[in-house]
Amino acid sequence: xxxxxxxxxxxxxxxxxxxxxxxxxxxxxxxxxxxxxxxxxxxxxxxxxxxxxxxxxxxxxxxxxxxxxxxxxxxxxxxxxxxxxxxxxxxxxxxxxxxxxxxxxxxxxxxxxxxxxxxxxxxxxxxxxxxxxxxxxxxxxxxxxxxxxxxxxxxxxxxxxxxxxxxxxxxxxxxxxxxxxxxxxxxxxxxxxxxxxxxxxxxxxxxxxxxxxxxxxxxxxxxxxxxxxxxxxxxxxxxxxxxxxxxxxxxxxxxxxxxxxxxxxxxxxxxxxxxxxxxxxxxxxxxxxxxxxxxxxxxxxxxxxxxxxxxxxxxxxxxxxxxxxxxxxxxxxxxxxxxxxxxxxxxxxxxx
Numbered sequence: 001x002x003x004x005x006x007x008x009x010x011x012x013x014x015x016x017x018x019x020x021x022x023x024x025x026x027x028x029x030x031x032x033x034x035x036x037x038x039x040x041x042x043x044x045x046x047x048x049x050x051x052x053x054x055x056x057x058x059x060x061x062x063x064x065x066x067x068x069x070x071x072x073x074x075x076x077x078x079x080x081x082x083x084x085x086x087x088x089x090x091x092x093x094x095x096x097x098x099x100x101x102x103x104x105x106x107x108x109x110x111x112x113x114x115x116x117x118x119x120x121x122x123x124x125x126x127x128x129x130x131x132x133x134x135x136x137x138x139x140x141x142x143x144x145x146x147x148x149x150x151x152x153x154x155x156x157x158x159x160x161x162x163x164x165x166x167x168x169x170x171x172x173x174x175x176x177x178x179x180x181x182x183x184x185x186x187x188x189x190x191x192x193x194x195x196x197x198x199x200x201x202x203x204x205x206x207x208x209x210x211x212x213x214x215x216x217x218x219x220x221x222x223x224x225x226x227x228x229x230x231x232x233x234x235x236x237x238x239x240x241x242x243x244x245x246x247x248x249x250x251x252x253x254x255x256x257x258x259x260x261x262x263x264x265x266x267x268x269x270x271x272x273x274x275x276x277x278x279x280x281x282x283x284x285x286x287x288x289x290x291x292x293x294x295x296x297x298x299x300x301x302x303x304x305x306x307x308x309x310x311x312x313x314x315x316x317x318x319x320x321x322x323x324x325x326x327x328x329x330x331x332x333x334x335x336x337x338x339x340x341x342x343x344x345x346x347x348x349x350x351x352x
Contacts, residue, residue: 018052019050020052021338022050022338023045024047026111026332027040027042028040028117030328034325045064047061048060056085058082060079060080062078064077080092080094080096087142090139095134096138098132099153100123101219107119111333112335113335115229115258115301116273116297116301121275122233122235123233128286129237129250129252129291131164131167131178134155136155136156136157136177136178138352139153140153140154148187151183151184151186154180155181158171161173162205163207164285178200178203179200183198198217199215200216201213201216210243213239215237218235219234226269230257234252241284246282248283250278250280251277252277253275255273258270267302268301269300274296294318295315296317308334309334311333314326315328
């Protein structure tokens with residue numbers, strides 16, 4: 001399967017940039033007993049733009065158009081300029097998907113990239129639980145341990161905006177910079193395996209007027225071999241009111257298992273996922289938002305070409321303490337890869 005953050009960049013002079021582009025889209029039919037609109041829904045139209053200015057300087061952009069009741073909302077999801085000094089240190093600035101856990105930097109916008117119809121609830125786009133976007137600067141690279149494949153990321157930026165589901169695109173709302181650090185490993189002896197830990201720190205200032213220090217500790221393990229595919233993540237989120245008071249903790253996790261069938265059934269990939277979010281009832285940031293969640297899904301993906309897939313999914317879930325609900329999804333997703341054409345040269349990996 002293609003990676004959303006991978007594109008080829010050639011050794012070229014600054015006056016001859018190499019441009020690549022990719023396109024993603026989907027359409028979904030939903031039948032549900034939840035009190036939300038059902039029927040057909042046009043998913044996000046997603047464009048990726050990759051520009052190689054030189055063999056070391058690259059730009060990556062991700063842009064979306066999302067259907068709304070009165071038209072379309074256009075968004076800059078990622079916009080990253082990166083300079084690669086060498087494999088050990090790469091410096092970038094821009095708007096990223098926050099490197100908390102695995103899914104948020106492995107599967108970007110464009111549902112064709114992921115096995116399931118949608119992302120886990122804890123890291124859905126627009127999540128109030130985890131900041132899915134980050135505006136700032138990063139240093140990243142490989143630590144040279146070939147048998148273990150250790151990678152690091154260090155970032156500093158604006159963190160959450162006054163609307164905590166959004167990044168601070170126009171500036172830091174409280175003057176307290178967010179920072180994040182993570183370590184991950186890809187052991188050579190376990191092909192396809194990746195695991196890692198991370199930490200995110202910020203000060204959150206929602207419109208309610210309550211300000212709190214926020215710490216997010218995360219851990220994940222992912223085995224992306226397709227036979228099987230296994231992804232599990234856990235986060236623990238602490239909030240400490242700056243005006244004084246006890247620190248509260250909330251927890252969220254999910255685990256997804258999929259398996260691509262063999263032989264003539266190779267195009268079929270069944271999957272299941274369980275997930276849960278538990279919010280402290282005294283959390284000054286999360287408690288008023290009703291973020292508690294538990295649910296399970298089961299589905300199957302059919303890749304009828306290398307660039308398009310059909311997914312059928314059943315979901316049973318409940319939000320906070322409300323009744324359990326049932327939903328069925330049928331989705332077609334696709335990608336149009338490498339619109340710039342060409343080939344060869346060095347690979348550029350833009351992860352967050």
